[in-house]
Amino acid sequence: xxxxxKSTERGLERLDSITNGSWVQAIxxxxxxxxxxxxxxxxxDYINYSLDVDEMARMERDDAYTFILLRIPIHRPEAxxxxxxxxxxxxxxxxxxxxxxxxxxxIFRALADGKYRLLKTGKRYRMALYLFLEAAVRYLTSLRExxxxxxxxxxxxxxxxxxxxxxxxxxxxxxxxxFATALRSNEVMMERVQRxxxxxxxxxxxxxxxxxxxxxxxAIQMTNIATELLSNMMDAFASxxxxxxxxxxxxxxxxxxxxxxxxxxxxxxxxNVDLPISGAHPLSFVAIFGIAVAVTAITTxxxxxxxWF
Numbered sequence: 001x002x003x004x005x006k007s008t009e010r011g012l013e014r015l016d017s018i019t020n021g022s023w024v025q026a027i028x029x030x031x032x033x034x035x036x037x038x039x040x041x042x043x044x045d046y047i048n049y050s051l052d053v054d055e056m057a058r059m060e061r062d063d064a065y066t067f068i069l070l071r072i073p074i075h076r077p078e079a080x081x082x083x084x085x086x087x088x089x090x091x092x093x094x095x096x097x098x099x100x101x102x103x104x105x106x107i108f109r110a111l112a113d114g115k116y117r118l119l120k121t122g123k124r125y126r127m128a129l130y131l132f133l134e135a136a137v138r139y140l141t142s143l144r145e146x147x148x149x150x151x152x153x154x155x156x157x158x159x160x161x162x163x164x165x166x167x168x169x170x171x172x173x174x175x176x177x178x179f180a181t182a183l184r185s186n187e188v189m190m191e192r193v194q195r196x197x198x199x200x201x202x203x204x205x206x207x208x209x210x211x212x213x214x215x216x217x218x219a220i221q222m223t224n225i226a227t228e229l230l231s232n233m234m235d236a237f238a239s240x241x242x243x244x245x246x247x248x249x250x251x252x253x254x255x256x257x258x259x260x261x262x263x264x265x266x267x268x269x270x271x272n273v274d275l276p277i278s279g280a281h282p283l284s285f286v287a288i289f290g291i292a293v294a295v296t297a298i299t300t301x302x303x304x305x306x307x308w309f
Contacts, residue, residue: 001104002026002033005112007120012112021122024098025108037100041065041093050089050100057087057182057189059196066092066198068128070189071182072135073142074103083142083175085182088135090128097124099131107134118204125199129208132190136215139183143222146172150230154237169234176227183220190216254303258296265292 004015006022018024018040026037026047034047046067049055060067068090075083088107089100099108111119116130150172156165190213199205269288 002029002036003112005121007122011114012119012121018096020095022096023121023127024096025112026098026100027104027108028102029100037098040096040098042091042098042100046089046091047100050087051102053086053102055087057185059189059192061196061198064094066125068092068189068193070132070135071186072101072105072107073138073179073182074105075142075145081171081174081178083146083172084178088131090131092124092128097121097127105138107131107138110134126202126205126208129199129205129212132212133208133215135186136212136219139179139219140215140222143179143219143226146175147226150226150233154233166234166237169230169237173227173230173234176223176230180220180223180227183216183223187213187216187220258300258303261296261299262292265295 003025004018004022005012005025006015006019007013015022018036024037024040026033028051029037029047034044037047038044049067049069055069057071058069070088070090071085072088073083074086086101086103088105089098091098091100101108111127111130111134115134119127119130121127150169153165153168153172190209193199194209194213199209265288
């Protein structure tokens with residue numbers, strides 16, 4: 001899908017063709033759309049880099065262009081791993097800025113909906129910084145959602161003897177691993193951007209880059225903390241599940257003993273030998289039943305006192 005935007009006096013408007021000062025947004029482009037991008041001056045290698053899900057963040061610069069690859073978070077609830085990262089290619093040419101990504105993202109919608117009042121498609125480098133900033137904000141938002149989900153799973157684990165909740169935690173541990181790897185590569189790329197000073201023309205751009213680095217560092221710290229807590233939680237709840245299972249087995253064993261006691265008493269008096277009160281006494285059945293009830297009650301009381309229930 002190919003979308004073209006340009007800032008006007010009325011705000012950000014969508015166009016039908018690529019013009020000077022426009023923002024070309026390519027999301028999982030078709031072969032025909034790729035050809036249109038190539039005709040606009042985008043090299044095919046950079047399109048392939050942006051669509052390769054395994055590419056890491058980096059920057060390449062020449063006199064005619066600046067290419068930046070940034071890894072951004074995506075949320076796919078239906079996937080085995082609900083939170084992951086994908087590369088976003090940002091190509092700054094002499095007259096346009098092009099973003100290429102395999103998946104749609106809230107980052108694009110936020111910029112297209114006018115979240116940043118000072119966003120101008122003609123100011124290409126500043127727009128790239130807004131993409132950096134929005135990506136860092138989305139990482140923080142996703143991390144908060146992961147933490148809330150993990151807390152909900154934690155409540156279930158406290159009374160669970162199954163493996164389902166532990167497997168859910170493992171799923172989110174993978175998400176955090178993907179986030180940590182992507183955020184570190186983004187940090188390296190942004191530090192290089194800061195060293196080469198491609199955003200040093202305006203003081204506002206330098207301040208915005210500092211904000212981006214701060215947000216990205218905060219996301220890295222949150223990811224590290226969440227990863228460590230989740231790892232410790234999985235170890236602790238693995239022991240809790242084992243203890244819960246031991247408790248269930250203890251209760252079942254105690255119940256088995258209690259239920260077997262009346263049958264044991266009846267088995268003794270059912271033998272074909274002479275036993276006390278086993279004759280034709282009118283109260284013999286009541287007496288035997290009372291013995292069975294008494295033995296069961298005493299055993300139940302002992303188990304209760306020992307906290308076996």
